[in-house]
């Protein structure tokens with residue numbers, strides 16, 4: 001995607017369509033339990049049917065906000081870590097936002113499907129591949145965490161396909177591998193995930209603990 005052509009009003013990333021930002025606890029993946037300030041950007045062209053942030057899909061609903069304001073609000077909290085999520089945050093040029101967050105000494109974690117060109121610098125990249133729009137090749141070498149959402153047992157094959165791509169792309173193999181039950185299918189799929197991970201111990205299980213805790 002040509003970001004400048006598609007989002008000419010964003011001034012190269014000085015402005016970004018902000019859905020919401022809030023200080024909470026990271027509920028899933030490797031950083032589960034860690035306090036973090038979430039920056040949720042609007043706009044996603046992937047279209048997962050079980051998406052739990054569908055309200056974020058249409059970027060036109062979210063007027064662009066100056067990144068200075070976004071970062072000022074983040075820095076006003078005790079948060080030491082920032083989670084940039086969406087929507088699909090890689091739909092936007094994030095270099096300016098990341099540079100500004102770094103000026104404040106904040107750690108930056110990215111949640112992405114990897115379906116749009118990479119921009120920005122991150123301390124941790126959680127790649128969560130989606131069948132509708134698979135990750136671009138540039139994300140496999142840099143993923144710190146591969147988190148695959150499992151809705152049916154067929155998704156184990158999809159998970160292994162992506163794990164293989166990570167293994168082929170990473171010489172030092174730093175990536176961690178997580179299977180996460182799709183929330184609305186938790187009862188139906190959790191036993192299968194537990195058994196799969198016991199049989200394939202290179203995987204770990206991630207659950208959306210924030211939903212159990214009823215926090216954002």
Ligand code: SF4
Nearest residue numbers: 044046047048051087
């Ligand atoms: S990539 Fe993420 S935000 Fe986009 S539709 Fe899928 S789950 Fe929702």
